[in-house]
Amino acid sequence: MDRATILEKLGEVIREGAASDVDWAAVTESTSLESFGVDSLAILDLIFDLEDSFDIKIEPKQMLAMKTAGDLVQFIDERTD
Amino acid sequence: MAAYTCMANDADGTNKMSQQQRVVITGTGIVSSIGCDETSVWESLLAGRSGLRKVSRFDASENRVQHGAEVDPAALDGLQSGKLLRADLTVRFAVEAARQALLGAELELSPETTRERQIASIWGSACGQAGTLFEARARFSDRGPRGLRPSTVPKVMSNATSAEVSMQFGLTGTNQVVVSACTSATNAIGQAFRMIRHGEIDAALCGGSDAFFDPFYFGVWNNLGVLSPIEDPAAAVRPFDANRQGTLLGEGAGALMLESLESAQRRGAPIRGELLGYGESSDATHITNPSVDGQRLAIENALRSAAVDPIEIGYVNAHGTATLTNDVTESRSIRAALGDVATDGLVVGANKSYLGHTLGASGALESVITVAALERRLAPPNLNLDEPDPECQVPLVGRTAQPLEKVVAMKNSFGFGGGNGVLIFRRFS
Numbered sequence: 314m315d316r317a318t319i320l321e322k323l324g325e326v327i328r329e330g331a332a333s334d335v336d337w338a339a340v341t342e343s344t345s346l347e348s349f350g351v352d353s354l355a356i357l358d359l360i361f362d363l364e365d366s367f368d369i370k371i372e373p374k375q376m377l378a379m380k381t382a383g384d385l386v387q388f389i390d391e392r393t394d
Numbered sequence: 395m396a397a398y399t400c401m402a403n404d405a406d407g408t409n410k411m412s413q414q415q416r417v418v419i420t421g422t423g424i425v426s427s428i429g430c431d432e433t434s435v436w437e438s439l440l441a442g443r444s445g446l447r448k449v450s451r452f453d454a455s456e457n458r459v460q461h462g463a464e465v466d467p468a469a470l471d472g473l474q475s476g477k478l479l480r481a482d483l484t485v486r487f488a489v490e491a492a493r494q495a496l497l498g499a500e501l502e503l504s505p506e507t508t509r510e511r512q513i514a515s516i517w518g519s520a521c522g523q524a525g526t527l528f529e530a531r532a533r534f535s536d537r538g539p540r541g542l543r544p545s546t547v548p549k550v551m552s553n554a555t556s557a558e559v560s561m562q563f564g565l566t567g568t569n570q571v572v573v574s575a576c577t578s579a580t581n582a583i584g585q586a587f588r589m590i591r592h593g594e595i596d597a598a599l600c601g602g603s604d605a606f607f608d609p610f611y612f613g614v615w616n617n618l619g620v621l622s623p624i625e626d627p628a629a630a631v632r633p634f635d636a637n638r639q640g641t642l643l644g645e646g647a648g649a650l651m652l653e654s655l656e657s658a659q660r661r662g663a664p665i666r667g668e669l670l671g672y673g674e675s676s677d678a679t680h681i682t683n684p685s686v687d688g689q690r691l692a693i694e695n696a697l698r699s700a701a702v703d704p705i706e707i708g709y710v711n712a713h714g715t716a717t718l719t720n721d722v723t724e725s726r727s728i729r730a731a732l733g734d735v736a737t738d739g740l741v742v743g744a745n746k747s748y749l750g751h752t753l754g755a756s757g758a759l760e761s762v763i764t765v766a767a768l769e770r771r772l773a774p775p776n777l778n779l780d781e782p783d784p785e786c787q788v789p790l791v792g793r794t795a796q797p798l799e800k801v802v803a804m805k806n807s808f809g810f811g812g813g814n815g816v817l818i819f820r821r822f823s
Contacts, residue, residue, distance in 0.1 A: 330480075330543070357544035365540070 330362040342383030420663040421651035422762045423494030425487045427463035439774035446627040457616045461627035463644030463750030482523035483605035487647035495649040514567035515560040518578025518602035520754025575809030580757030584672035596657040602758035603647035632778035633714035633744035641715040644750020648758030667765045671700025677812030689727035692814035700818040704732035708800025711764040714744025725786035743791035747777035757807040768821040
């Protein structure tokens, strides 16, 4: 999966789950995760959804260390084929 | 006219709790199958437009009865925060009804401006977040624990409705959900009424909400055998009619903004009506069969709380489920509690032929309609009352709206489990 595909799939996961009101068309790798308005509870849902969709494992502290959509794409890219 | 005395507050307001406050309604909200605002609902009532039709949210074709009164969720799109799009419909309905009530009460809809007043958020719901719970259970059945998202717990907890309303509007008073089957909302309003009357708080946003059009929940109600099998959904729910064959389910929410009269007048709020009294009781007999003695006790307790004589009651917004047992029992309870004066200048109506039985929310939706009826001096028609049941010896509103001469009305709610709740309202002048 290339980074653009990961970003697109990330958009599907986030809009269906943790932050359905995000305008994903405007999201780039430099968009901050904070701008999604995801609170601490929704972050747990987001981790759950990402682990499920990408078949990866994410620790909450790893998630909290990520600042942008690009950080998340990078993290997923390193753990998927 | 209410006979109880409202004692004046001390100048510094320090002795409120030892004095009885008058309680008024300053705003209402409603979400239903016949409209998602009070004006639309009232127009539907007068036009005889029922919200009952074939269930569309899922395939109900394997059920004996396939009709119900659904709210179109699209009617709520764009309202409040986008975060609520993932909340259970019960919560979304309540937040919308609450928004309308706050707006009507001319209270700022900003958490920053409402949080100082410690407004309570007290709601009734019979089914809670049933749809979300059953959906999560289905995912669990399919995938085990890996199918359960972390937010399932706060989404399905029984107090999710009162909590979300308090958070949406910055209501910093108590938030709680009363669960007592079909009496839930009436009990919630009664609880709020008492807290204001006794001076513990000066305002509460209260009501009820239920949304349960889920294949599982619909199925169990079907198999209980109380749903009307009449083929035409608009003719299927016939409160107090000799040919009634049961009720149908409905969903929605109703909200009342209650305030002490002093508080409402101080801020120049619109006053829609007065809540004079509240009574409750338990049958203590059978889990589903109602009791005349139990219901009569609740009515008598409400009359005593309101300090009104039976002759003062001009309108009863009945529980009126259109089941064979309820309507006869309720008629007898009204007669027993009000005595012979029950036939003098009184009309009894029911709203479930339009709304279906909205279960734990019904007391709130029907209270909103009762307040509107008193204000408009008109009892809305009973759909489908073509041949009054001779066993129901109370003066009934027929297919034509009836003018209301008197200014006091009673709202009955009776639930499975034998819980009875009765509210008494008065037109405010």
